[in-house]
Amino acid sequence: MITVHHLNNSRSQRIIWLLEELAVPYEIKRYERDAKTNLAPAELKAVHPLGKSPMIQDGPHTIIESGAIVDYLIRRHGHGALQPDPASATYDEYVQWLHFAEGSAMLPLLLNMYVGRLGDAGAPLHPRIESELENYLGYLNTALSLTPYLVGEELTGADVQMSFVGELAKAQGKLAAYPHLSAWVERLQARPAYQKALEQGGEYKFAK
Amino acid sequence: MITVHHLNNSRSQRIIWLLEELAVPYEIKRYERDAKTNLAPAELKAVHPLGKSPMIQDGPHTIIESGAIVDYLIRRHGHGALQPDPASATYDEYVQWLHFAEGSAMLPLLLNMYVGRLGDAGAPLHPRIESELENYLGYLNTALSLTPYLVGEELTGADVQMSFVGELAKAQGKLAAYPHLSAWVERLQARPAYQKALEQGGEYKFAK
Structure with missing residues (x-):
């Protein structure tokens, strides 16, 4: 068990x-x-x-x-x-999303959370944090404009691993400009x- | 190519x-x-x-x-x-290190770098950053007190992926208390x- x-x-x-x-x-x-x-x-x-x-x-x-x-x-x-067939190139994309979630996409969201605790004192860091957020969330939004899930027509572990990026971005009020990303979060959350x-x-x- | x-x-x-x-x-x-x-x-x-x-x-x-x-x-x-044999439990440890590097261990080092740019204004965040650094670097030091490389007697991709954690911690002056971790960085850097x-x-x- x-x-x-x-x-x-x-x-x-x-x-x-x-x-x-x-x-x-x-x-x-x-x-x-x-x-x-x-x-x-x-x-x-x-x-x-x-x-x-x-x-x-x-x-x-x-x-x-x-x-x-x-x-x-x-x-x-x-x-x-x-997961995709391990012999396929799609499998490599799947592994990439598994790493991208906590290895890249979470960083500006976590920086936003930590630096936000400093109030105005953290202001010098926010332009860089915001530009990184736009970079990552825009990339995700484009990917999700092409297919309903990150590596195609069906849910994979990549969506599960990336879901927290979408959910934390939503909790930080960052999804308004990214309709495909927003719809994906709702699609995941609607699953039984x-x-x-x-x-x-x-x-x-x-x-x- | x-x-x-x-x-x-x-x-x-x-x-x-x-x-x-x-x-x-x-x-x-x-x-x-x-x-x-x-x-x-x-x-x-x-x-x-x-x-x-x-x-x-x-x-x-x-x-x-x-x-x-x-x-x-x-x-x-x-x-x-x-890499270890994919059928072995050691392979799961190997995958864990591949994710741990950028998914966890890099975060306090990157926070240290970004928040350090704020000077005294970042002071409220440093106790948490330092305790996280001690948590991760102490864990690594203990692992490397047991074997010369992260998953045993031989180099694997886990060492390559984790090497930047050791190198950045060294550049930030954080390795003095971790002799096994320091020796591992030197062991990696000495390889032809x-x-x-x-x-x-x-x-x-x-x-x-």
């Missing part, structure tokens, strides 16, 4: 969603952010020294890092679902497995 | 190094950072709309994103070199293929 170490309002929600899409059995162990600091609780460090959510356990194996978890679940438990995962995962403020 | 679109003093240096380790033929197309802004030049957008280095071209395929490029070159051109790649790539201030 796979255990998802799940933190409320976090990137681990997409792991529960992926397991629902794959129809792989799992159990959830819940953790709550500190009410004051909004950080993950120290008890996550007992599972893995980095103490970050998401983490999963699968028998003797502990896997961390969203992109690696998405790849692992699909590769080891997907029976070919939710997404809705089922919300019921299982509990509080997730990025589903709105 | 593989083309590496290479920006001086950037993450693309490790792609040249990887190609030297794999002994795969390649050519370099060079780009120079803007002397004033330190940003990549607009001409990179002609290769891929995001305009970021590294990018590679392999026949009709353009691949972006460091982790995806490392994975691609080893998977499509490595003939089994520099690393040195050959430096000759090919040109200016790279993180090799010191």
